Amino acid sequence: MKQRSYLALEGVTVEFPTKAGKFCALDHIDLNIEKGQFVALIGHSGCGKSTLLNAVAGLNKPTKGVIFLDGEVVDRPGPDRAVVFQDHSLLPWLTVEENVALAVSKTAQGKSKAEQKDWVMHNLELVQMTHAATKRPAEISGGMKQRVGIARAIAMQPRVLLMDEPFGALDALTRAALQDVVMELQARLNNTVMMITHDVDEAVLLADRVVMMTNGPAARIGEDLMVDLPRPRQRLSVIDLPAYGAARSGVIHFLHERYRNPAQAA
Amino acid sequence: MASLPETQITPAPVAAAAVILPYPETAIARRFFPPMPQATHPLLVKLQGFASTVLPTAFMLAFLLAFWSLACGPDSALPGPAKVWEESHEVILHPFKGVEFHGLVPDIQDGGDVGIGAHIMKSLARVLKGYALSAVIGVALGMLVGTNKYAFRALDPLFQVLRTVPPLAWLPISLAIFQQAGPSAIFLIFITAIWPIIMNTAVGVQNIPVQYRNVAKVLALNPAEYFLRIVLPACVPHMFTGLRIGVGMSWLAIVAAEMVQGGTGIGFFIWDSYNSSLLSDTIVALVWIGMVGFALDRIVGLIGRLIARS
Numbered sequence: 012m013k014q015r016s017y018l019a020l021e022g023v024t025v026e027f028p029t030k031a032g033k034f035c036a037l038d039h040i041d042l043n044i045e046k047g048q049f050v051a052l053i054g055h056s057g058c059g060k061s062t063l064l065n066a067v068a069g070l071n072k073p074t075k076g077v078i079f080l081d082g083e084v085v086d087r088p089g090p091d092r093a094v095v096f097q098d099h100s101l102l103p104w105l106t107v108e109e110n111v112a113l114a115v116s117k118t119a120q121g122k123s124k125a126e127q128k129d130w131v132m133h134n135l136e137l138v139q140m141t142h143a144a145t146k147r148p149a150e151i152s153g154g155m156k157q158r159v160g161i162a163r164a165i166a167m168q169p170r171v172l173l174m175d176e177p178f179g180a181l182d183a184l185t186r187a188a189l190q191d192v193v194m195e196l197q198a199r200l201n202n203t204v205m206m207i208t209h210d211v212d213e214a215v216l217l218a219d220r221v222v223m224m225t226n227g228p229a230a231r232i233g234e235d236l237m238v239d240l241p242r243p244r245q246r247l248s249v250i251d252l253p254a255y256g257a258a259r260s261g262v263i264h265f266l267h268e269r270y271r272n273p274a275q276a277a
Numbered sequence: 278m279a280s281l282p283e284t285q286i287t288p289a290p291v292a293a294a295a296v297i298l299p300y301p302e303t304a305i306a307r308r309f310f311p312p313m314p315q316a317t318h319p320l321l322v323k324l325q326g327f328a329s330t331v332l333p334t335a336f337m338l339a340f341l342l343a344f345w346s347l348a349c350g351p352d353s354a355l356p357g358p359a360k361v362w363e364e365s366h367e368v369i370l371h372p373f374k375g376v377e378f379h380g381l382v383p384d385i386q387d388g389g390d391v392g393i394g395a396h397i398m399k400s401l402a403r404v405l406k407g408y409a410l411s412a413v414i415g416v417a418l419g420m421l422v423g424t425n426k427y428a429f430r431a432l433d434p435l436f437q438v439l440r441t442v443p444p445l446a447w448l449p450i451s452l453a454i455f456q457q458a459g460p461s462a463i464f465l466i467f468i469t470a471i472w473p474i475i476m477n478t479a480v481g482v483q484n485i486p487v488q489y490r491n492v493a494k495v496l497a498l499n500p501a502e503y504f505l506r507i508v509l510p511a512c513v514p515h516m517f518t519g520l521r522i523g524v525g526m527s528w529l530a531i532v533a534a535e536m537v538q539g540g541t542g543i544g545f546f547i548w549d550s551y552n553s554s555l556l557s558d559t560i561v562a563l564v565w566i567g568m569v570g571f572a573l574d575r576i577v578g579l580i581g582r583l584i585a586r587s
Contacts, residue, residue, distance in 0.1 A: 070491055088494040100488040104510040104585070113506060117496045167496075 015079055016043035017203060018067070018171055023076035025062050036062045038229035039076070042222065044171075049197055049204040051214035053262060054224030054233075055272045060207045063224075064175050067205060068094050080170055090118045093169035097176045099160040101148040108144040111135060111163045118167045134166035135159070137199070138192055154185035158192065165196060174206040178213065186213070191246065193217055198243035211266070215258045216246065223265045226272075234265050356557045364557040368393055372565075391541075397565055399541040400531050404573075407466025407534075408527040412520055415471040419478025419519070424508070429479070440472035444530040462534035470527035474519040481515025482508055517581030524577045528570045 020042040026033045036059040044050050052060045065071045067078055069088035078085040080092070093114075101110045111131045119127050135141045138158040143151050148159070157177060164172055178186040190213060197204070197217070208214050214221045215238055225233040238258045240249050249255050266272075342358055349357035356364065372394030377384045385395045422429045422436075447468050451461035489511055493503050535544025543562055550558035 068495065070494060087497075088491075089497050090495065092495070094491070094495050096488060096491065098488060100492050102489060102492065102507070102510070104513075114496055117498065 015082060017046040017048075017081055018042075018044040018205070019079040020063075020067070021077050021079070023063070023066060023073045023078060025059070025066055025071065026074040035229040036227060037066075037073075038231050040230075040232060042232065044203060044205065044220075046203055047201045049202075049217060049219045050206070051218035051221045052205065052207045052224060053209070053211070053214050053221055053266070054230065055226055055266065055270070056209075058224045058227045059230040060224060061175055064094075064173050064205060064207055067171065068092050068173050070094075090114070090167045091170045093164035093167040093172055095157070095160050095164045095172070095174040095177045097179050099148070099153075099156040101156055101159055101163070103148050106145050106147055107135070107140060107151070107159050108132075110148070110159060111166050114163045114167050130166060134162045137165065137196060138162045152185075154181055154189060157181065157189060161189075161192065161196070165200065165202070170203065172202045172204045174204065176207045176209065179209060186210075187246070190217060194244050194246075211259055211262045214262060215240075215255060216244065216249065221258065221262055223262060223270075225270050233270055234261075236261050354556075356560065361557040361560050364555070365561050368558055368561050372397075385541075393543070393546060393562060393565055396541060396543045396546045396562075397569055400535065400543040401569070403462055403534065403542065404466055404527050404531055407463040407530075408470050408524055410463070411467045411469075411471035411474060411523060411527065414467075415474030415519070415523065416478050416516060418471075419475045419516070420482055420504075420508070422475065423479040423482025423512070433479075436472060436475055439468075440476070444469045444533040448533060448536075465534040466527045466530045469530035470523040473522035473526060474516075477519025477522070478512060478516045481512030481519075484515070485511045513581070513585050517577065517584070520581065521574055521577045524573045525570060528566070528573055531566075 020040050023037060023040040023042075024035065025037040026035045028034075040063060052063065054060050062071065066073050067080075067085065069085055069092065072086070085092070101107075102113070105113065108131055111134060112127065115127050115131050115134075119130060122130070132141060132144070135144055138161055140155060140158050140162060143155060143159075148156055151159075161177070164174075178189050181189065194217060196202070204218075206214075206217065218238055219242075221236045221238060222232055223234040223236065224230050236258060239254045240252060240258075346357045346359060349355045349360075351357070351360070362369070372392045374392030374395065375385065376391065376395045376398070383395075383398055385391060385398060418432070422432055444465055447465055448461075451464040451468070452458075455461040455464060485508060489507050493507050498506060531542065532544035532547060535542035536548055543566055547559050547562050550556070550562065
């Protein structure tokens with residue numbers, strides 16, 4: 012029998028019941044992700060990227076097919092698949108530190124209070140947010156909130172880090188700063204990551220592999236592109252490499268030639 | 278590609294255009310600088326702010342008083358402000374007749390003849406008991422109805438019907454249940470105040486944003502943690518909206534409640550002054566009720582804000 016990948020999606024189909032009958036969002040998705048691999052999912056709006064990510068997170072159940080993580084079947088949400096939500100989803104009544112601490116308290120069982128606090132502060136330091144530890148989410152900027160969102164997720168030491176369009180709501184400069192944070196974290200921690208994005212440059216810059224999805228309904232994986240760039244990456248040293256341009260143009264051709272935005276094609 | 282003939286390329290007249298024209302002196306003279314306003318004293322600024330918030334209310338009050346005294350002449354059935362003062366200045370000036378304060382704890386003399394402030398305190402004590410009951414039970418029921426859809430389906434129709442019953446209509450029933458004036462007065466306040474508390478708490482729980490639920494799922498919070506860390510804090514604003522409406526309703530019910538419980542309380546005071554045709558005393562009591570109700574609303578609102586912040 013063949014060895015399963017670290018994260019393996021086998022024939023995942025997701026259908027939603029609607030008034031007009033079943034709506035098939037994803038159609039038999041097979042995807043194998045190795046440990047430590049950074050995968051970007053890209054595709055037009057409504058192609059089911061979020062549905063796929065939520066299925067891995069356990070937030071919605073596939074109608075057919077199975078998801079394996081490290082040989083175990085994924086059937087419910089859990090802290091081993093931490094999610095960085097698009098809207099950060101920090102709890103507004105907790106401070107930055109408490110938000111991360113809540114996640115740590117659920118994943119660091121057996122550690123003392125002091126160790127847990129150190130771990131919280133360590134993770135805030137990784138995203139350069141220790142200065143705002145006692146602030147409420149409402150008191151910090153959007154980019155800072157998302158830094159905290161990332162800190163909360165990595166503090167859980169997940170087996171897979173899921174990022175649902177994490178920088179979609181940020182301006183271009185803040186987004187670049189956060190991409191740098193993610194690159195740095197990836198160099199240090201070498202997490203297995205699945206990230207949804209709309210941004211071609213973001214996908215190519217961050218990911219080892221860009222998975223492109225066809226337009227929904229019944230979306231499938233259209234193309235699977237390996238990004239052959241050295242790690243650790245630095246924005247300025249990779250953007251001029253030929254491999255960067257090749258990957259970028261490959262994704263753009265897919266998105267704008269082979270599978271054009273359904274809204275524009277109509 | 279063939280090169281273009283040289284004649285077609287004309288150099289742009291850079292040198293001619295690059296002359297910097299000075300801004301004409303006359304134009305500078307024409308510009309108008311408004312004189313700088315004199316710096317206002319910070320205290321004066323504060324005073325202005327204060328005046329702009331307080332004066333409208335003060336004018337409104339003055340206007341109402343003037344209208345009232347014009348509308349109710351010396352011979353009208355409803356006494357005007359001058360007549361109220363004339364007949365009831367004893368009541369207005371000595372609200373705490375028959376009350377001794379030991380520190381902050383009031384000791385109200387037994388037997389009828391006490392000031393209006395003493396009646397208010399008696400009423401407040403009753404309202405507090407009834408309201409505290411309705412707050413605790415109302416929040417608990419609201420949480421139940423908000424989290425469990427079967428509890429919602431079972432109980433919501435009942436709540437919707439019962440909440441429209443006015444306090445006075447409960448009076449015979451509460452007397453029949455409790456046989457005694459004291460507990461039935463408190464029950465009356467309880468049953469009046471509880472509905473908005475249940476409704477708003479339930480809405481608060483039902484409207485917890487899906488993001489927070491997802492966070493709870495990803496963190497795999499157990500039910501107790503989910504309740505304490507997510508549900509309770511997330512529905513504090515709605516809960517306190519209900520508690521604020523509830524405190525107003527419970528204060529509204531006091532007159533009805535104290536018609537049962539004779540002897541003391543602001544409701545009894547009104548009933549008594551009406552029976553002895555002292556309409557001006559009733560007017561004074563109305564002002565007191567309004568002020569205390571306003572204060573109660575503000576206090577609950579303040580507590581809500583303090584809790585939401587912590």
